[in-house]
Amino acid sequence: MLRIMIIDNKPIRPEYVTAIRDMVPSNKIVYFTDGAAALELMEKEIFDIIITDIPVRGMDGLSILKYLFTHQMQTTARKFVLTNAINDEVVVEAFTYGADFFMVEPYPVDSLIERVLSNPIKSFYAGRTFDNPEQEKTAMIDSIRNTDDIDQVIANVLLHLGVTPNLRGYGYVKDAIKIVCNNPLALDGITKIVYPDVAKHFHTTSSRVERAIRHMIEKTWTIGTMSEIERIFGSAYDPKKGKPTNSEFIATICEYLRNNA
Template sequence: MEKQIKVIICADDGEWSREHIDALASRGAQVMITGRNGTTLLSKIREEKPDAVVMELFMAGLDSLGVMHAVKAEGLPRPVFIVTASYSAPTLERQVMEAGASYYAIQPYSKNEIIERIFALTGATHHANSLPASRSDLRIQVTEILHQIGVPAHIKGYHYLRDSIIMAIEEPEIINAVTKQLYPSVAKQYETTSSRVERAIRHAIEVAWDRGDVDVLNSYFGYTIHNTRGKPTNSEFIAMISDKLCLQMENVS
């Protein structure tokens, strides 16, 4: 049984059918519908502090970027943002993901798929700290952490980091053989070289360190931020994230 979550859907009348709203409610979600107006949506977020928000890329008042920037600027609890759009533009999609979106859906998309994403990304499908039911669930958890930290989704190092962290969780000993085992394994998946994987991961960490949310970085890498060592090495970064997820799994085992 999914845990109780609050979901705000910002959409025009009739855009979400009663069937889909009932599907959310039947799984334990408290669903609130608001018109396609970013200013109104932001007020609703302040009032309700939802777990997830589904909104269109462009809205009256504030667009999706404006809403996410305002949530961050005001220090509000950040919900899972799912942004929908009628077309794909790589630059715009990159801006949306960097602003805090967890998922970017291009029309036509399945409402049922959006519903599944809501529960998966909020962790409501299973206990928030439980062992992921599958590799797909683990991938979603790692993806959300990388978004929180501020690693841009459009750079190669993002994908290399995600796979490296998953490998380190599934095979903890691989963190002691980063150069000989981990980089070559990732490189094989993406048909590239170990040195390119290493450089891309280092670049992704540098970008996160320059642009990421300090509070979030501090929660994961506090000791590193507060001393003179600078950002963590590739292996430290991978080990810290994988260790944190492993500890969460052990706490409920």
């Protein structure tokens, strides 16, 4: 049976805790919105899993991790960090002080539980030695970029744009972005590489993929969050020019991810 601590800057959500109780064999779940109060209990009791948000009143999530690491407390606990964006410096600091995994908000509770029950991501680089801090930083950042994590980061960017999973073309554009992020040259052959690969994944045709992505972009430019569109697309956003082409949209998102994810 597991003992779980949740530290979240939002008030307790009964359905959240209920879902965890239903999915995880646990005889104790404690929920804190104050980091200092959570740390006080951790000085008295041992936990198997610690899930913390980054911004928490009293004591933020990174400070909690640093305190536990410095004082060698809760050394056997698996530690999960919740955040609304992945920042390289935050990732490095959190992993340095013992974080096992990052989850990008918003996320389904069952996805979080799946991560809690799976192997910690530190295993991707545990035991390795590094010649310099920059090499270690690169390894840490790379370690969170497996397929599932890329999905989360892309979903987070699309959500900021106002793109929700119910829009036609959502799954297609996510796959297309992943393909181009992994192989930028694929964009030069979008009709011969990207669309066919996405179509194969979804058991459809390249022409349907192309039309659905175009439809999703049109919807985004019509009902999306314009302030976020301007922020993410930057100088590429021009109201007079209108919506971007499929290639321009995918390329811009990939460039944004390379610079910010």
